[in-house]
Amino acid sequence: MCTTDNGGRLPNYEPNTFGGPHDDHKALDVVPVKVNGSEGHHTYKLADLDFDQPRALYNLLSPEERQNLVENIAASIGAAQIRIQHNVVPHLKRIDPDYGSRVEAILKENNPEY
Numbered sequence: 001m002c003t004t005d006n007g008g009r010l011p012n013y014e015p016n017t018f019g020g021p022h023d024d025h026k027a028l029d030v031v032p033v034k035v036n037g038s039e040g041h042h043t044y045k046l047a048d049l050d051f052d053q054p055r056a057l058y059n060l061l062s063p064e065e066r067q068n069l070v071e072n073i074a075a076s077i078g079a080a081q082i083r084i085q086h087n088v089v090p091h092l093k094r095i096d097p098d099y100g101s102r103v104e105a106i107l108k109e110n111n112p113e114y
Contacts (some may be wrong), residue, residue, distance in 0.1 A: 058095055058099055070106065077107065078110055085107055
């Protein structure tokens with residue numbers, strides 16, 4: 001049980017754009033374990049493959065379900081800071097260009113600062 005504020009409302013994930021926690025490479029200073037093959041720490045970069053599963057789900061939705069999804073996501077993202085919205089929309093466009101564009105249109109409509 002935590003007896004402190006445990007960071008309060010600060011982000012508890014990394015990377016983040018709020019000055020929250022960041023990588024602590026001390027964990028990399030471990031004694032190597034004998035393995036067959038190779039082991040190590042690797043930086044992960046998003047690839048198109050990462051969007052295949054959400055794209056497949058989006059493509060299974062009926063037009064009405066897609067509209068509901070677009071409206072729900074836009075409402076949720078619309079409550080976030082503009083810079084967060086700008087970070088999310090490109091990911092939605094990688095799932096499906098129509099999906100991302102529709103969400104973006106609602107965000108622009110609801111917030112002239114977008």
